[in-house]
Amino acid sequence: MSNNKPVCVSLDDFHDYAKATMPKSSYDYYALGAMDNETRKNNRKAFSKIRIRPRVMRDVSNVDTTADILGHKISMPIGIAPMAMHKLAHPDGELATAKGAAANDTLMILSTYSTYSMEDVAKAAPDGLRFLQLYVHKDRTAASDLIKRAEAAGYQGLVVTVDRPKLGRRIADAKNKFKRPSDMKMQNLKEEKNKNEDRGTFNKGMTGTVDSSLNWATDIAWLRQTTKLPIILKGILTAEDALLAVKYKVDAIIVSNHGGRQLDGAPPSIEALPEITEAVQDRIPVYLDSGIYRGSDVFKALAYGAKAVFVGRPTLWALCYDGDKGVDKMLKIIQEEFRLTMALAGCTSIDQITRDYVRRKEQYIPKL
Amino acid sequence: MSNNKPVCVSLDDFHDYAKATMPKSSYDYYALGAMDNETRKNNRKAFSKIRIRPRVMRDVSNVDTTADILGHKISMPIGIAPMAMHKLAHPDGELATAKGAAANDTLMILSTYSTYSMEDVAKAAPDGLRFLQLYVHKDRTAASDLIKRAEAAGYQGLVVTVDRPKLGRRIADAKNKFKRPSDMKMQNLKEEKNKNEDRGTFNKGMTGTVDSSLNWATDIAWLRQTTKLPIILKGILTAEDALLAVKYKVDAIIVSNHGGRQLDGAPPSIEALPEITEAVQDRIPVYLDSGIYRGSDVFKALAYGAKAVFVGRPTLWALCYDGDKGVDKMLKIIQEEFRLTMALAGCTSIDQITRDYVRRKEQYIPKL
Amino acid sequence: MSNNKPVCVSLDDFHDYAKATMPKSSYDYYALGAMDNETRKNNRKAFSKIRIRPRVMRDVSNVDTTADILGHKISMPIGIAPMAMHKLAHPDGELATAKGAAANDTLMILSTYSTYSMEDVAKAAPDGLRFLQLYVHKDRTAASDLIKRAEAAGYQGLVVTVDRPKLGRRIADAKNKFKRPSDMKMQNLKEEKNKNEDRGTFNKGMTGTVDSSLNWATDIAWLRQTTKLPIILKGILTAEDALLAVKYKVDAIIVSNHGGRQLDGAPPSIEALPEITEAVQDRIPVYLDSGIYRGSDVFKALAYGAKAVFVGRPTLWALCYDGDKGVDKMLKIIQEEFRLTMALAGCTSIDQITRDYVRRKEQYIPKL
Amino acid sequence: MSNNKPVCVSLDDFHDYAKATMPKSSYDYYALGAMDNETRKNNRKAFSKIRIRPRVMRDVSNVDTTADILGHKISMPIGIAPMAMHKLAHPDGELATAKGAAANDTLMILSTYSTYSMEDVAKAAPDGLRFLQLYVHKDRTAASDLIKRAEAAGYQGLVVTVDRPKLGRRIADAKNKFKRPSDMKMQNLKEEKNKNEDRGTFNKGMTGTVDSSLNWATDIAWLRQTTKLPIILKGILTAEDALLAVKYKVDAIIVSNHGGRQLDGAPPSIEALPEITEAVQDRIPVYLDSGIYRGSDVFKALAYGAKAVFVGRPTLWALCYDGDKGVDKMLKIIQEEFRLTMALAGCTSIDQITRDYVRRKEQYIPKL
Numbered sequence A, B, C, D: 001m002s003n004n005k006p007v008c009v010s011l012d013d014f015h016d017y018a019k020a021t022m023p024k025s026s027y028d029y030y031a032l033g034a035m036d037n038e039t040r041k042n043n044r045k046a047f048s049k050i051r052i053r054p055r056v057m058r059d060v061s062n063v064d065t066t067a068d069i070l071g072h073k074i075s076m077p078i079g080i081a082p083m084a085m086h087k088l089a090h091p092d093g094e095l096a097t098a099k100g101a102a103a104n105d106t107l108m109i110l111s112t113y114s115t116y117s118m119e120d121v122a123k124a125a126p127d128g129l130r131f132l133q134l135y136v137h138k139d140r141t142a143a144s145d146l147i148k149r150a151e152a153a154g155y156q157g158l159v160v161t162v163d164r165p166k167l168g169r170r171i172a173d174a175k176n177k178f179k180r181p182s183d184m185k186m187q188n189l190k191e192e193k194n195k196n197e198d199r200g201t202f203n204k205g206m207t208g209t210v211d212s213s214l215n216w217a218t219d220i221a222w223l224r225q226t227t228k229l230p231i232i233l234k235g236i237l238t239a240e241d242a243l244l245a246v247k248y249k250v251d252a253i254i255v256s257n258h259g260g261r262q263l264d265g266a267p268p269s270i271e272a273l274p275e276i277t278e279a280v281q282d283r284i285p286v287y288l289d290s291g292i293y294r295g296s297d298v299f300k301a302l303a304y305g306a307k308a309v310f311v312g313r314p315t316l317w318a319l320c321y322d323g324d325k326g327v328d329k330m331l332k333i334i335q336e337e338f339r340l341t342m343a344l345a346g347c348t349s350i351d352q353i354t355r356d357y358v359r360r361k362e363q364y365i366p367k368l
């Protein structure tokens, strides 16, 4: 790490560095959410309104943070969420992210819109655990092509994003007339699919090549036919849809509002989680992303029933800070914060983290 | 559009332009609410506290925003609220507004206090759908006169404003000693009715020529006798009054607090809506205005039972920005935001938008 | 009024003028509350969280604001609260206040600690309605003396302040080392009682000459023996004490937290009001002060069962602004605001103002 | 006191002085809490949301603030919490604190990590009441050694801190690379235990010499065997742990979140108190610290069932301000604030302070 960079002790320190050093339009593209950024901001606010009830006088000399994700053991219940275009943050892009994740024995989910090809990413960190995030394209041959390539390259799961039938409206991108730099390609996509949407224009059709007709009735079946990989739906926010996911036998779901980048006004994912874990009743694992940036956030999500969480933007800031070493450092910080939270709350393994350990601040009031 | 104007991607962008360019006293007259502006500010805050629960994996490749208003088909459940004196914003005043509305196949409600006559407005956009907003005057001959003219000019509904028996107290107008510019006339009114109230003076009588004795017992009957046009009451905020409207057989009601310009301390219209739609039980259509400025606001109002909404001030800001082209652009933006909200929430026609799609943030808490 | 004074259209305008022109230590003494000013600030915040539910289509061409206070007719349910040392605001002090109140046919309560004698105040506005506020002194001969003088000077009621057994701790006064100017006397008190407490010192004994042993068991009886005037207790904040007031047959009570100047942390008076009016069940009239500064506040207090309210600090600011003419103007403004609130809410006399017209914002939520 | 120091009338004044005069890294070490400082800030916010319901017309000419702590009479239910390294604030360190506490007839709890030895502290104020706070060390011989020394030096209680199995993460300390100054020693500890942790490093092991395996099953028994002193557990925040404390027959507990320095996200201690006093049902005394800085806070804690409270940081600020005289002054101020609160609330002895005197602001709402 170069010497004149500030010391990072919290995930927000990576953010501050990135904000200060990245081109504004790239920073804005990464940082901001849809419309008025309400959901994005509420993601973090909602975490801060949950209290942890610490239990004391327990032997916490050994705290084990290991977790399991669809049969794969990982060092902590914290993986990396799929995000487009890591190259905007660092020339090594997704290669560096993959290395950082692998160095910490945890999962990286690679975006369809990565700026290195999934094969190159696989090669950069051959031992790392990787899932591919899939935007199902209108052209189903192209879509099944992507899946086949993922299988071949050793990806172990397929994360199908369901909250983006159309692109969310991001005001700053429109004002900045943000475009993917022309020397940066979506390396998983064929040339002809790889055209550059101008986000300054806002029209009915704006979905690019993503299939906005995706639906329960036909498409889970199509996915099952196409691959043997486990299928994880990303972007569920209601008990009703979680129950449909169980009914249609998907392997897992990710409670997510896409970091507030799609439907502004959608609930913070941590608020949506309880109705979902209650409905699902452990029939399939429930994961969560959106707003995670402290070890205590991880603890809270697990207490409400999530089996693991994914970190989005902080990964990009860490990448910008110092490539794979930045991502490595970021993951170590949040892991240690999580371990410390467990110790101070009196838990030594993640299965001990239950609902008794959390309470909304409003729930303290009736007693006062 | 002239080249040095900022790009508008949200309705607030029109506002910012208008605030920067209009004379302060005109801007204040348009922008501000009564007294401490609590109701005005709460109108928007109340929307932002409602969460939308998005449903996923639905075919949203075609989203239909069309709506119906008293038998007239409109392209979206979004019309233009009646507002006095559009000329303060742009020399083309209500003519431009009418053109913008007509270009988008939606309803404009013309104010009694328009600065172009209702006949001229009708001619400016002959195919547009128009209602006349009526302040019932003490002089009932004058009042029925207005109604007859509206019928003759092809107005299709009569919006009777009931929340202004006396003029609300607007502090900035009093401090600015705001007066209608002398070269601007209320073109629907006869010369002698057209005198200029000085808002710096505050006295018991201040109602101008509006009849503050309007009441259920006698005046609905009088209106029915006077016209065959459908009668819509604007300014209802309680279930009790909504039930009276049903009892007295008016055709529709608009839940509104007049954009916070009348009784400061009145509830945000979106908060008042549920008790009203519950009481009315679909016997008459319920519309809403006050605080609408995003497509997601429209979605929320419909989810609580409104059949359509009206946009107030953003129309004036858009008018100031670019006359009829500004209004056209404003309507297109909010329509596309609404369409996108529908798509991301999993709805393809407005009748699908029900209460299940919304929840107050407080309702998420008991589960946490 | 001198020409370079700003125009006052709201009660806060008088405040702003006073703040800009008064010596800081006098302004602070008037303006601030005890300790952290929580109660003082909450007084106003609590009003702003109450919504008024306006009823429409009622004949409000005549709105009657008259009220009754212990058998005396007043022009509005708004009187002037007792406050020490009006001379700090204006050389005419309490004389001017009395004139302003009398000019508006309403009640003034004179403080024990007035800077003109009660006899002089009576002479300044002989036709005005006046009560004397009493701090019961340890020396009961002196106390009964004050009462006899009040009877002789035509005061019609005795307001016994019960929330000041010891002086509240006001931080700014202590820091400013605030003292009554030496040329200003408490004209109702004998020379030897009139010594000047240094508020910079803070010690156990600090009660001056006020009797901190005042109690239900003995002192209501003593008051009844001493005078035939109606007895009003000022400073009740709980249902329990209100019931004791009924039991001990006082004539009326004033729900008040002394404008937040005594116990910081006490509830806003408008929050305490409902439990009190519910308990009292109209057996004696309940009045309220603390935080009233808009006509809509008066409406809200009446809706929760108060029969009248008293305005404190705004009187002092108005006095500073323009002596008796300032007070007159201030009272006219709040009366007209109250009248307008009544009209816009659909009420034409104060007995129509009931609980149905108000609702806490939290009560709207369950329907959303 | 030197003449150019500002006058202190509230406990926050000592803080302001210390903030302005101490080296930043020492100030930060004292002032800040863990992670995002949420719990630290909520400690005070939570107090400010509690209303006191004052009772009037009671004889409060004599207000008795005396209290009892495990059989020892103290002048007020307010003692001094254990805090490390008082020498950072003033060269006289814990000697001065002990003198200030003794001068006010109240309890001081000395930290294991004091910068004067417990024997020297005992000698500095021989008549004062003192408990020793114990961090149980891995090396139990060293631990029982400390206990024996405390007994020999006349300490009357053992406060075992249970919320610090690992050191909380304090961001500012890490950024400041805060270290104990090399000329300052933990005088209770043997040389070899006295090594200096660099808080800039953050690693799994960071517990120093404190035993993170402390647990109910074995360690209460060990403590009982080791000493006859009463055992007080400090750092309980749940009813469950309070019941375990009763079950394991400890003598008292302190509800505390360590001033927000350990688990960020833990509830404010005043919020956690009611569930604990309800569960404990007076079987053992419950004390409280964290966020106390006004006499009214003490009143609120007692109303919810605490028998006494402890003041943390304000002690350090007062020490910095003026050594033992500063601590003396600070204690006198909060005692007088507490006495005044009692008087204004209508209580003359601390056993009269019950739950009827307090109410959360939310509890006022249903009546509105």
Ligand SMILES: Cc1cc2nc3c(=O)[nH]c(=O)nc-3n(C[C@H](O)[C@H](O)[C@H](O)COP(=O)(O)O)c2cc1C
Residues within 6 Å of the ligand: A029, A030, A031, A043, A081, A082, A083, A084, A111, A112, A113, A133, A161, A234, A256, A257, A258, A259, A260, A261, A289, A290, A291, A292, A310, A311, A312, A313, A314
């Ligand atoms: C810049 C950026 C690009 C993203 N691209 C994708 C994507 O291509 N596919 C996807 O499923 N989610 C995408 N997401 C959403 C993330 O997977 C994740 O849901 C979100 O970032 C979590 O919120 P957080 O950033 O607050 O941690 C993207 C998020 C960001 C910030």
Ligand SMILES: Cc1cc2nc3c(=O)[nH]c(=O)nc-3n(C[C@H](O)[C@H](O)[C@H](O)COP(=O)(O)O)c2cc1C
Residues within 6 Å of the ligand: B029, B030, B031, B043, B081, B082, B083, B084, B111, B112, B113, B133, B161, B234, B256, B257, B258, B259, B260, B261, B289, B290, B291, B292, B310, B311, B312, B313, B314
């Ligand atoms: C400048 C202005 C003038 C208005 N004039 C009228 C009017 O003449 N008649 C009427 O019924 N409502 C009038 N209104 C109220 C609007 O019809 C509508 O209720 C309100 O603007 C909706 O709130 P919004 O501005 O937040 O959208 C006026 C509003 C504004 C801002």
Ligand SMILES: Cc1cc2nc3c(=O)[nH]c(=O)nc-3n(C[C@H](O)[C@H](O)[C@H](O)COP(=O)(O)O)c2cc1C
Residues within 6 Å of the ligand: C029, C030, C031, C043, C081, C082, C083, C084, C111, C112, C113, C133, C161, C234, C256, C257, C258, C259, C260, C261, C289, C290, C291, C292, C310, C311, C312, C313, C314
């Ligand atoms: C400067 C000042 C002096 C006061 N003096 C007295 C007094 O002598 N006797 C009394 O009963 N109340 C006194 N009060 C309290 C008022 O009667 C009244 O309760 C309070 O001002 C109402 O709150 P408001 O100022 O928010 O309207 C005083 C208040 C102020 C601001």
Ligand SMILES: Cc1cc2nc3c(=O)[nH]c(=O)nc-3n(C[C@H](O)[C@H](O)[C@H](O)COP(=O)(O)O)c2cc1C
Residues within 6 Å of the ligand: D029, D030, D031, D043, D081, D082, D083, D084, D111, D112, D113, D133, D161, D234, D256, D257, D258, D259, D260, D261, D289, D290, D291, D292, D310, D311, D312, D313, D314
């Ligand atoms: C600088 C500092 C050092 C502390 N050291 C200790 C300690 O050595 N042992 C302990 O049990 N608590 C320690 N505490 C916690 C205090 O005992 C107490 O719980 C906390 O300060 C109360 O919160 P307050 O500062 O808001 O009053 C320390 C607190 C501070 C501020």
